[in-house]
Amino acid sequence: TELDRIRNFSIVAHIDHGKSTLADRLIQLTGTVAQRDMKEQILDSMDIERERGITIKANTVRIDYPAKDGKTYVLNLIDTPGHVDFAYEVSRSMRAVEGSLLVVDASQGVEAQTLANVYQAIDAGHEIVPVLNKIDLPAAEPERVKEQIEDVIGLDAHDAVLISAKSGLGIPEVLEAIVTRLPAPKGDRNAPLKAMLVDSWYDPYLGVVVMIRVMDGVIRKGDRIKMMQTGAIYGVDKLAVLKPQMVDIEELGPGEIGIWTGSIKQVRDTRVGDTITTEKKGCETPLPGFKPAQPVVFCGLFPVDANDFEDLRDAIEKLQLNDASFSSEMETSAALGFGFRCGFLGLLHLEVIRDRLEREYDLDLITTAPSVVYKIFLRDGTMQELHNPADMPDLTHVDHIEEPRIKATIMVPDEYLGDVLKLCQDRRGVQLNLTYAGNRAMVEYDLPLNEVVFDFYDRLKSITKGYASFDYQLTGYAEDYLVKMSILVNDEPVDALSMMVHRDRAEMRGRAMVEKLKDLIPRHMFKIPIQAAIGGRVIARETLSAMRKDVTAKCYGGDATRKRKLLDKQKAGKKKMRQFGKVEIPQAAFISALKMD
Ligand code: GTP
Numbered sequence: 001t002e003l004d005r006i007r008n009f010s011i012v013a014h015i016d017h018g019k020s021t022l023a024d025r026l027i028q029l030t031g032t033v034a035q036r037d038m039k040e041q042i043l044d045s046m047d048i049e050r051e052r053g054i055t056i057k058a059n060t061v062r063i064d065y066p067a068k069d070g071k072t073y074v075l076n077l078i079d080t081p082g083h084v085d086f087a088y089e090v091s092r093s094m095r096a097v098e099g100s101l102l103v104v105d106a107s108q109g110v111e112a113q114t115l116a117n118v119y120q121a122i123d124a125g126h127e128i129v130p131v132l133n134k135i136d137l138p139a140a141e142p143e144r145v146k147e148q149i150e151d152v153i154g155l156d157a158h159d160a161v162l163i164s165a166k167s168g169l170g171i172p173e174v175l176e177a178i179v180t181r182l183p184a185p186k187g188d189r190n191a192p193l194k195a196m197l198v199d200s201w202y203d204p205y206l207g208v209v210v211m212i213r214v215m216d217g218v219i220r221k222g223d224r225i226k227m228m229q230t231g232a233i234y235g236v237d238k239l240a241v242l243k244p245q246m247v248d249i250e251e252l253g254p255g256e257i258g259i260w261t262g263s264i265k266q267v268r269d270t271r272v273g274d275t276i277t278t279e280k281k282g283c284e285t286p287l288p289g290f291k292p293a294q295p296v297v298f299c300g301l302f303p304v305d306a307n308d309f310e311d312l313r314d315a316i317e318k319l320q321l322n323d324a325s326f327s328s329e330m331e332t333s334a335a336l337g338f339g340f341r342c343g344f345l346g347l348l349h350l351e352v353i354r355d356r357l358e359r360e361y362d363l364d365l366i367t368t369a370p371s372v373v374y375k376i377f378l379r380d381g382t383m384q385e386l387h388n389p390a391d392m393p394d395l396t397h398v399d400h401i402e403e404p405r406i407k408a409t410i411m412v413p414d415e416y417l418g419d420v421l422k423l424c425q426d427r428r429g430v431q432l433n434l435t436y437a438g439n440r441a442m443v444e445y446d447l448p449l450n451e452v453v454f455d456f457y458d459r460l461k462s463i464t465k466g467y468a469s470f471d472y473q474l475t476g477y478a479e480d481y482l483v484k485m486s487i488l489v490n491d492e493p494v495d496a497l498s499m500m501v502h503r504d505r506a507e508m509r510g511r512a513m514v515e516k517l518k519d520l521i522p523r524h525m526f527k528i529p530i531q532a533a534i535g536g537r538v539i540a541r542e543t544l545s546a547m548r549k550d551v552t553a554k555c556y557g558g559d560a561t562r563k564r565k566l567l568d569k570q571k572a573g574k575k576k577m578r579q580f581g582k583v584e585i586p587q588a589a590f591i592s593a594l595k596m597d
Contacts, residue, residue, distance in 0.1 A: 001074050004184045006255040008076045008213070010093060012121050013103035014111035014469060018133040021165035022103060022174070023061070023079055029171050030063045030075075032243055060211065060257060061244040067179045075178055076257040078198070092272055094124040096198045096213035096257065099182030101174065102155070106132040106140035106162070109440065110152050111469035112411045118153055129177050130160035136167055144438065152437045187254025192283040193217030193276070197227070198257070200270040206238065208264035212276055213257045215287065220251040224279035225262065228286040229271050233279050234262035267320075295327050295343025296404065296474065297350055297453050298387040300368035300496060301357070302339030308363055309338045315361035316340060319353060326353055331388070333495050336366060341388055347453055368496040372449045375402040375477055390495045392484040395535065402477040403500075404449040407432065410460070412468040414439045419463045427451035428480075428502060447472075448480065450500065485510055485539075488531045489521070490583045506532075510540035520589035523547040528583055 013019040026032075063075040078093045094100075100121040104114060121128055130149055132142045142162055149157040161177050163170030199211040212219070219225070221239045226232070238261045240246040252258045264270060275286035303312050316328050327343035344350040350370060357363050374386040377399045386392060408429075412420050414436075424431070424445045433444040452472065460468050485506055487497040501509050510532030517530050525547055532540040 001253065001256060003187060003255050005071060006074050006076070006185055007099065007178050007182050008078070008097035008185055008255065008257060009099040009101060009178060009182055010078045010097050010121070011101045011103055012114070012117035014105070014108075014113040014117075017103050017105040017108065017111070017114070018165045019079070019103055022101070022131070022133065022163070022171075023077060025165050025168055025171045026063060026075075026077065026175065027061060027244075029168070029175070030065050032061065032063045059244065060242050062241045062257070063243075065175055065179070068176060069179075073179050074256075075175075078257070091120050091124075093198055094120050094126065096196055097124075097126070098185055099127040099129070099178070101178070102128050102130045102149075102153075103133050104130065104145055104149065105134050106142045106145050107134055107137045109141075109145050109148050110411070110437070112409045112442075112471040113469060115153065115409060115411075116471040116473075118155075127182050128155055129174075129181050130155060130157045131174060131177075132160050132162050133165050135162045136164040136169065148437050152442070185255030187214070188216045189218060189253055191216035192281055193219055193223075193225075193278045194283040194287065195219060195252075195276040196287055197270060197272055197274040197276055199272060200267050202267050203261075206261045208267055208270060209259050209261050210264070210270050210276075211257070211259050212252075214252050214254055216254055216283070217278075218251050218253045219260070219276075219278075225260075226277055226279045226282055227270070228275040228277060228282075230269065230274070232269060234264055236260050237262050267323075295325065295345060295373075296449065297344045297346055297370050297372060298341060299344075299350060299370040300331055300333065300336070300339050300366075300388070301328075301342055301354065302333065302336040302366045302368070302496070304364035304366055306337045311361065312340065312357070312363055312365070315357050315363060316342070318361075319356060323353075325349070333368075333390070336368070336496050339366075343387070347457070366496065369499045370453050371500060372404050372453060374482065374500060377402070386500075389484050389498045389500050392500070400479050401482045401500075402479050403482060405475050405478050406447055406449050406452065406472040407475050408445045408447050408452070408470065408472040409442065410445070410468055410470050411440055411442050412464055414441055416464040416467060417441045417443070420460065420468060423456075423459060423463060427456065428505075446475070448478075448502075449474065450502075483534050486533050487513060487517070488529075488533060489517070489585065490528045491531075492583075494585070503534075506534055507539050514540045514542040517585075517589060518542040518544050521583065521585055524583060 011019045011022060059079045061077050063077065064072055065075050066072045076097070078097055102114070102118055102121070104110060118128065132145055134140055135142055142160070146157040146160055149155055149160070161170055161173050163174060193214070194216040195212040195214045197210060198213055201209055203209050219236065219239065221236055223236045225234050225236055238248065239250070239252060239258060240248050241258045246259065249258060275283070277283045301312070303309050320326055320328065325345050326349070328340045331339050331341040333339065342353070344353065347370065354365060354367055358365055369389070371387065371389055376384050376386050376393060378384065378393065378397050379399050384393070410420055420443065421431070424447060427447055428451055429445040429447040431443065432446055435442050457470060460470055481503040482500050483503050483506060485499055485501050486493050488494070497513070514530045514532050521528065521530070521544055523544060523546065527546050528544040530542045530544060531538045
């Protein structure tokens with residue numbers, strides 16, 4: 001395809017502003033997918049994505065569009081995830097395209113993720129077409145939102161395209177704007193092959209599938225290809241474009257986006273951001289590199305039933321084939337037995353992976369307290385990274401501890417601002433900036449990541465009735481007074497519940513934990529002390545009193561089926577319990593105990 005007939009673009013938007021619906025309409029209106037095959041959110045292929053309505057992995061579709069000028073254009077849409085945890089995937093797919101549609105819900109206006117994503121597009125040098133969606137809603141205020149886009153983002157929005165992705169209104173205008181307002185890609189067909197590895201995933205039939213964007217030169221079926229970072233050589237067995245199903249193609253030239261396969265065994269062998277060239281007469285300099293996604297949140301995953309350990313190992317390996325950003329390492333816990341210490345890009349990533357393990361692989365799991373990566377500086381001058389509070393070295397060896405900090409951007413209607421500031425303050429935040437756009441405030445905070453990983457987002461949503469939006473980026477490490485808090489149940493430490501906390505907040509967290517555990521742990525035949533401690537010092541304590549004998553008396557006599565039902569329930573519940581010394585703790589306790597109110 002000639003360069004001037006190609007347009008490559010992505011859609012950036014805040015969650016729920018209608019990115020997927022717009023993509024569906026573009027695909028539909030151009031007849032890319034036959035009407036009978038059309039289903040909602042066609043680009044979100046994973047079940048979980050569909051159910052939760054969030055986009056996780058970047059997906060791509062090639063659309064043939066006959067424009068008003070009489071020529072047919074090839075439009076490549078790279079769909080990007082909207083959530084903060086996947087910011088890295090956004091940035092890499094941005095570099096593969098020249099333009100973006102900025103979708104803003106005309107009834108909501110600019111939100112935190114609109115900003116985060118649009119800045120990535122600006123950084124990638126994109127031409128940007130603002131699109132105001134949901135103008136069918138009575139609450140839509142396109143003129144006000146145009147102003148806001150100009151004030152807050154600094155983009156010219158006077159000729160924003162007004163659409164309703166739901167009804168289809170304005171979609172032809174979007175297609176024309178893509179052709180007339182976004183730039184064509186540049187590239188030299190006669191130069192040596194230079195292509196960017198945009199994404200890769202594992203397909204059970206094809207093996208590793210690699211998505212590329214060709215910058216210069218041509219890639220053909222049968223070529224011998226070199227990955228410049230690793231030096232690995234592969235043949236091109238299959239070359240295809242995504243419409244969105246694979247359609248084989250003989251060659252891909254400059255500006256084009258497609259996939260190839262070549263008996264690559266592991267997703268790990270394909271580094272996103274790597275430059276691909278031909279084995280012979282290849283290009284000399286690679287494209288500027290990307291930094292790989294680093295896991296920032298760690299937690300332990302243990303099977304409820306120790307016999308499921310091998311199944312868990314298999315399931316984790318399978319998921320890793322498709323997700324190189326999810327790391328794991330075997331871990332043993334005194335209380336929980338054998339499991340894995342896993343690393344994630346953020347909390348949502350953690351939840352998605354845990355969900356998939358439980359649902360797709362039918363596993364019952366115990367998740368330990370999520371922890372960020374601390375830097376422990378020892379007296380002997382060395383530094384070690386701490387992924388698991390259980391591995392905290394003896395305090396006498398520790399000089400100081402540093403923790404990761406973030407810059408958080410929160411957008412919120414005026415009336416909730418006070419509560420938001422209080423929440424950030426309570427979480428050890430330092431205010432950096434506060435500005436207004438209309439009656440919405442935009443506030444920036446420097447916060448410890450540790451205070452955000454548990455339930456910050458949930459709390460923020462609940463105190464603002466869902467009106468706040470939130471986004472963050474890691475900024476670096478800083479020293480603070482951090483300690484390891486242990487939880488003891490019946491005098492036995494439960495390592496899965498130990499966590500790193502700020503010294504000033506330890507009593508509060510400790511008290512909240514033991515109070516919760518007291519409600520969550522069922523009574524036993526004996527008294528159970530529940531304690532929070534720092535080192536040897538107890539900072540909070542509750543006692544769960546013993547069960548009174550006559551409580552069980554109710555179980556005798558009465559309706560037999562009811563009794564059986566109760567017994568079945570008990571059995572099912574039992575499966576979700578873990579034995580700690582003489583005490584049984586339900587799985588739900590681990591999760592609930594870690595949520596703060
Ligand atoms: P993520 O995939 O989570 O990033 O969300 P998204 O931006 O793709 O949003 P999505 O397309 O899933 O739309 C979110 C909700 O808004 C859905 O319930 C849509 O039906 C609705 N919606 C999308 N476009 C319109 C529109 O033009 N008008 C109205 N009234 N609702 C719309």
